[in-house]
Every structure is written in C-alpha cells, then in structure tokens.
Amino acid sequence: MRPRDLALAVAVAAIWGFNFVAIHAGLDHFPPLMFNALRFGLAAFPALFFVGRPQVPWRWIIAVALVLGVTKFSLLFAGMNAGMPAGLSSLVLQSQAVFTMLFAVLFLRERPRRLQIAGLTVAVVGVLLVATRMGANLPAFLLVIGAAVAWGLSNVATRKASPPDSLRFMVWVSALATGPLIVLTLLFDGPSADLAALRTINTEALLSLLYIALVSTLAGFAGWGFLMQRYGAATVAPFSMLVPFFGIASAAVVLGEPIYPVDIAGGVLVVGGVLLGLVRARPVASRPLARVGA
Template identity: 50%
Template sequence: MAATIGVGQFGLLLVGMRAGMPAGLTSLVLQMQALFTVLFAVTLLGERLTARRVLGLAIAFGGLALVAYDFGVSGPLGAFALCVAAAAAWGLGNVVQRRAAPPDSLRFMVWVSALSAPPLLLLSLWLEGVPVLVAPLEGWMSLLYVAFVSTLGGFGLWGWLLSRYDASIVAPYTLLVPVFGMSSAALMTGEPLTWLKLLAAVLIVCGVLYAGTTARRRRPSPLQEALPRRG
C-alpha cells in the first residue's frame, strides 16, 4: 500500500507536475485511476464487470474527454505519461487496500504515510537537493492540509468505503473530482465555466451514478402473484 499509493501515486504525480504537467490537467488525468481500479479488481480480485458499470464508466470518461478537450493538452508527453503511471499506481493501491481490508482505516493510513515518508524523502533529495525549510504561511497551511485533511482524512474515509464495497463500485466516484475542481476554481479564482465544461460535468455525474447503482428489479403485480406458477 505504501509502495503503490504513498510512493507510486504521489511520487509519480509530483514528479510529473514538476516536469511541466499543468495542475488542472493533472487532476483530470489522475482520474484514470477509476479505470485502472476496475481492471485490476476484475483481474486480481475476480470482481464481476457488469454491462451497467461498463456503460456508466464509458459515459463518465466521455465527460472527462470533453474536459480534456476544453483544457487542451499542453504538458510534455513524458510528464503526461508520469501522471498516467500515477493513476495506475493509485488503482493498484485501491485493489491492495480492498484485499487487505484493514479494520481501522485511519490507523492504517497513518502507517502507510509513515512508511512512505523515507522513500519520498530520498526521491526529493535526489531530484530537488537539500530542502530549504523557509516557507510563507500559505505553504505551511498547504502542507498541513495535504497531510491531515486530504491524506489521512480523505484516504482514511476512502479505505473505509473500500473495506465495505466492491472496488469497482467505489472507484468511479473519484471521477467527480474534476467537477468539484472546476466549480471551486470558478468560485475562488474566477475561472469561467463554459457550456462544454458544464456538459462534461453532467456526463460525469450521470455516468458515476449509473455505474455505482444497481438496476431495480421489477416487482410482480398482485395479479401475477395470485396466478399459479407453471411447472
């Protein structure tokens, strides 16, 4: 788990952004983890891939394709490949966590974070050299948010969901990340929301909801129940 999500996902993701991948496009590409999670869950855990999930994922990824078209692919090919690899590492980590099924997801993530710190520190020293521990208040606030809110809190809750539901059901909900990212950027930084982005958001939400729910079985009518069964 530490090797997949802690080092693989975050390490490859941050190196890809350092190589020139734009932040908005990065958050979009990283959502390919839902596809990798489903593929790994089917091949490694033997989970059943229904036609409903395939269609829901196809609709959601159609929305992601619209967002990618609207943003425009401006990052270098190598940086893009690193982000795709980060998505694959996240997908594999989801399946590993589903397989492990830790009883305490928050405590589990604390240990994952602790074991991930030394390899990430070595990677940082190799690529960036000795760090300078002087940063503005916004930098320290960002560090605290990433450490305690998004990592421990977010992945702790994520692990709790994976321990109770199929990974192929939980993973598609991360496709909602670009929707929240676009709306937050519009509210906080004034970025415009185009009709293409809104259409993409609708496709993503509808695809996720369709893939994550099950078809309701039709109950027989009282007349059908009263009729004697043949055979």
C-alpha cells in the same frame, strides 16, 4: 443516511476537492517529491505512536504505500507542477474508477456488470474530451492519468487488505511511504533545492502542507472510513463524485482558473459515467406460490 452523516460525507468531499488548491499553493514553494515526502511524513508522525499496531499484513501496507503514497501522489504532484490545472486534475483523477475495474478483473477475477462497462465507457469519453483541451500540455495530462492508474491499482490492494480501521491503515501507509520519498527527493529534486525550500518556507507553504497532511489525509480518511463502516461502500462511494465539483469551483474562486465548456462537458461524462457504473439493477422477484394470508 442521518443528516449529520450526510453533512460529513459532503464535508469530506469538499475537503478533498479543496485539496487541489492546497497542492497548487504548496508546489509554488516546494519541489514536488519533497512536498510529497513532507506531506506523508507529517501525516505519519507523531500519529504513528498513538494509533497502535497495523491490523493487516505488512505486505498490503507496503504495497499501498509504494503504489498510492509514492507513485500516485508523486505523479499527481509532478503533473500539476508541469502545468496541469488544479480543478482539471481533480476531475481527471476520477478516471481511477476505470482502472480500478480493469485491475479488479485482472487480479480479483471480478466480472463487471453491463452497466459498469457502459458507465465507464462514458467516463473514458469524458476523459478523452478533456484531453483534447490539454493537447498543448499533454505530458502534464499523462502524468495525472498515470496517477489515476496508480490509484486504481492501490484500490485493489486496499480491497485485498480490507483494513478495519481506515485511519490507522493510512497512518502506517504514510509512514512507510515517507522513507522512499525522502530518497527520491534527494536523488531527483536535489539536496540544494530541498534545503532552499526549507530555509525559505513561508506561511502559505506551511498552511498548504498542514492542510493536505492533517486535514485532507488524516481527518478526511478518518471521516470517510467512519462512513464506510456505518453505511457501506455502495452508499458512501458516490459522494466521491462531488470532489471534482468542489475542486473545479475552489480552483476557479481561489486561483482564478477559467472553466471552459469542454471541461463542463467532460466533467458531466466522467462523473455521470462513474455514477452509472455504481447503479445496481434490481433483481427480478419471482412470483411466489400462493400463500395463505398474503
């Protein structure tokens, strides 16, 4: 990987890691569902009018919009709003790799390799270790686990869609997620709470919204899609394991969240397990027949 592309991969991981601090700041002002609706609405408009028509069937855009945009991020925002720490949320979400593999087996008929099974087993142990510390706030933890389940399902749907342009795909996903989220926030957050949040919006809330909509969603996915097209998933995917490190570090620095030894141990197991699952065994080369000049 070229140095500038390497820097881009690390930068995207840093952007996505700091995203959890921005979410935390936004949830101090906006109701969770409203914050999610505003995030995807801002990511979709006006970009929708410049990216062109979608390049994949509508059914996959709708599926990813409902599973990723509506379900995954609503559960994540709800979990963090219920007390799940920002840094720890960035770590627990990496359990999506476990659910991605399970759904790929069920729906894509993929056969996991032994290293994948071993690695993801290690990752599960890491998540369970983190769960022991969140016992006092298990509902918040389970909401973030639910977000990881939804993310795994959306990964399978995205794989089936195989969008040639990640940015364009994400803009259309954001557009189709916005409508259902507006309905949900009116039903569950309530019009009065939504109006109050809009009337009293402050600089911190606005900056957090702009960050997660424009920087994390649009710029982040654009950079990630560019790297995936140039180098392929096997090379680029491991860089996502830097996200929880940036997430935990930024939450500690900006929000003052403490880092406990159990978090470090769980993080090492989760990240190490997922990375182990990415390792591919080298094929054993058969000894060739005698070749002249070899």
